[in-house]
Amino acid sequence: xxxxxxxxxxxKELFERLKKSSSLKKAEESFGALIKPAFWWIIDNGNxxxxxxxxxxxxxxxxxxxxxPKKTSECLMHLLEAARKSSKxxxxxxxxxxxxxxxxxxxxxxxxKIYGYIGACYSDDSVSExxxxxxxxxxxxxxxxxxxxxxxxxxxxxLRPRAIALSTVHTVHRLISSTLDLGELLxxxxxxxxxxxxxxxxxxxxxxxxxxxxLPKATVDVRxxxxxxxxxxxxxxxxxxxxxxxxxxxxxxxxxxxLIDGDVIGVITLYDKIDNKPFTTFDQEIMSTLGEQAVIAIxxxxxxxxxxxxxxxxxxxxxxVLDTRSPGACKTKVSFIKLTQSIGQELRMDMDSLKSxxxxxxxxxxxxxxxxxxxxxxxxxxxxxxxxxxKEHPAxxxxxxxxxxxxxxxxxxxxxxxxxxxxxxxxxxxxxxxxPMGARILAVVSAFESMITEKTxxxxxxxxxxxxxxxxxxxxxxxxxxxxxFLKVIRKKDIIAVIHKELxxxx
Amino acid sequence: xxxxxxxxxxxxxxxxxxxxxxQSSIDTPRGVxxxxxxxxxxxxxxxEELTSLKILVAHRSTSTTGxxxxxxxxxxxxxxxxLKKRSA
Numbered sequence: 001x002x003x004x005x006x007x008x009x010x011x012k013e014l015f016e017r018l019k020k021s022s023s024l025k026k027a028e029e030s031f032g033a034l035i036k037p038a039f040w041w042i043i044d045n046g047n048x049x050x051x052x053x054x055x056x057x058x059x060x061x062x063x064x065x066x067x068x069p070k071k072t073s074e075c076l077m078h079l080l081e082a083a084r085k086s087s088k089x090x091x092x093x094x095x096x097x098x099x100x101x102x103x104x105x106x107x108x109x110x111x112x113k114i115y116g117y118i119g120a121c122y123s124d125d126s127v128s129e130x131x132x133x134x135x136x137x138x139x140x141x142x143x144x145x146x147x148x149x150x151x152x153x154x155x156x157x158x159l160r161p162r163a164i165a166l167s168t169v170h171t172v173h174r175l176i177s178s179t180l181d182l183g184e185l186l187x188x189x190x191x192x193x194x195x196x197x198x199x200x201x202x203x204x205x206x207x208x209x210x211x212x213x214x215l216p217k218a219t220v221d222v223r224x225x226x227x228x229x230x231x232x233x234x235x236x237x238x239x240x241x242x243x244x245x246x247x248x249x250x251x252x253x254x255x256x257x258x259l260i261d262g263d264v265i266g267v268i269t270l271y272d273k274i275d276n277k278p279f280t281t282f283d284q285e286i287m288s289t290l291g292e293q294a295v296i297a298i299x300x301x302x303x304x305x306x307x308x309x310x311x312x313x314x315x316x317x318x319x320x321v322l323d324t325r326s327p328g329a330c331k332t333k334v335s336f337i338k339l340t341q342s343i344g345q346e347l348r349m350d351m352d353s354l355k356s357x358x359x360x361x362x363x364x365x366x367x368x369x370x371x372x373x374x375x376x377x378x379x380x381x382x383x384x385x386x387x388x389x390x391k392e393h394p395a396x397x398x399x400x401x402x403x404x405x406x407x408x409x410x411x412x413x414x415x416x417x418x419x420x421x422x423x424x425x426x427x428x429x430x431x432x433x434x435x436p437m438g439a440r441i442l443a444v445v446s447a448f449e450s451m452i453t454e455k456t457x458x459x460x461x462x463x464x465x466x467x468x469x470x471x472x473x474x475x476x477x478x479x480x481x482x483x484x485x486f487l488k489v490i491r492k493k494d495i496i497a498v499i500h501k502e503l504x505x506x507x
Numbered sequence: 508x509x510x511x512x513x514x515x516x517x518x519x520x521x522x523x524x525x526x527x528x529x530q531s532s533i534d535t536p537r538g539v540x541x542x543x544x545x546x547x548x549x550x551x552x553x554x555e556e557l558t559s560l561k562i563l564v565a566h567r568s569t570s571t572t573g574x575x576x577x578x579x580x581x582x583x584x585x586x587x588x589x590l591k592k593r594s595a
Binding site for chain 1: 571573583
């Protein structure tokens, strides 16, 4: 049934294109000059009845026209008879229309099927049979051309939506694989799934460690900003069932797709299509593909998070070990790490650079372990030799971490955090942009920390005094851009509160 | 600029028509430029313009921006009418 309908559609389109074909029009004109036709005919039926015949063109209609219905009808009768004979012979067939007109008809064939006929009635007695023999090859070429056009157009119609869908899948892949932050990734997957499925709500749930409950991690609803996050027991509702059976669960207004990475790790569920139509098998297939991409991105983000925890754990362990040998010498306070991060964010550093800055903040003075405590805590001015010892601490800090590959991007920050913006710092006397941005930030925060932290060898400054001194040294010791960012950040209540709490035990 | 005015520009019309006909699509400026056979820089500019008119939604990431069609059913209906009017 479906095949018959396809064939009928194909035939209809083929004839529509044939009728509009400029090549056919040219053939009619050039062949018409030879045979002086009264009428051209095109019949879009392999087994035509009188009413199926359609006139397409009349060129030089000297013998009869539309106002001669009797003759037209007679002519058609002859044409039909010839068409039936021609279909059996699969070739051009001549016939006599009436006493004054002659005609010919030629079947339009594809494979073993006759789709219709093309023919003409003409008046010129002198047209030879040989001249008519040119016509079939003429028409065959035109029909092949039209068929090719039609097939190309059908191929385009079939391929274009698939290519667009493929391009969408590729774009989604690029968008979700560009972040390793789970907190950013999951809402992004939800929003993109909503968009692709044209649904109104999307919820992503990940399974808990005991694999009994699905925990809501991201929900987006285009209809409301107030979202209720619901836990779902495994086996319950569409998400619970999709999780339990490891296959999509589809209803009229929902589609739950499991996120499978060996085991099922969670479920993406979509609800309520914008056009109120039900979710289809095609939707299910697209969501399965998106689900596969989502699970890779989620696993990557989870692995990255674990890696981060591992690195931070190693740094904390290292700091603790160093701190036991020289208490307070190498340990940076959490509030100052937060301060460097905020300055980095203010300066729009990317995620990787912020992470390196965080690690560097925690470890920047680790090299002081090699500087004698008597030098570090000396209340009076350092001798030249002592100062040279202090200047070694950035390189010593780098030496401590150089074997940890995960901290490779941290080493330039530690190495150059005592460089000054005007080139008067150490160890290399780098200037301005020669100094890595992380090191320029750390220079400001490290100096600020040193000024307001209690030291036995130096009077402690208040926060306002320290801020003022940092401002005074902008453009000389410190990068003006960093100082500007520092001045913005240091006024923030949460930053002030966290520093106060850590230094003075209150907010 | 309103949607009526936006539609007067041929490139905007082609972009809106593309997303209206392919409402599930999310694509980059390069992709959209290929589908509508227009210059990528001009397409990028128009995509941003149509995003500011809320006809499109921009999904931004560090590496690229994907653009998709509005989810507002009423707005889609209005756009449908305008597109029909323009093509008539």
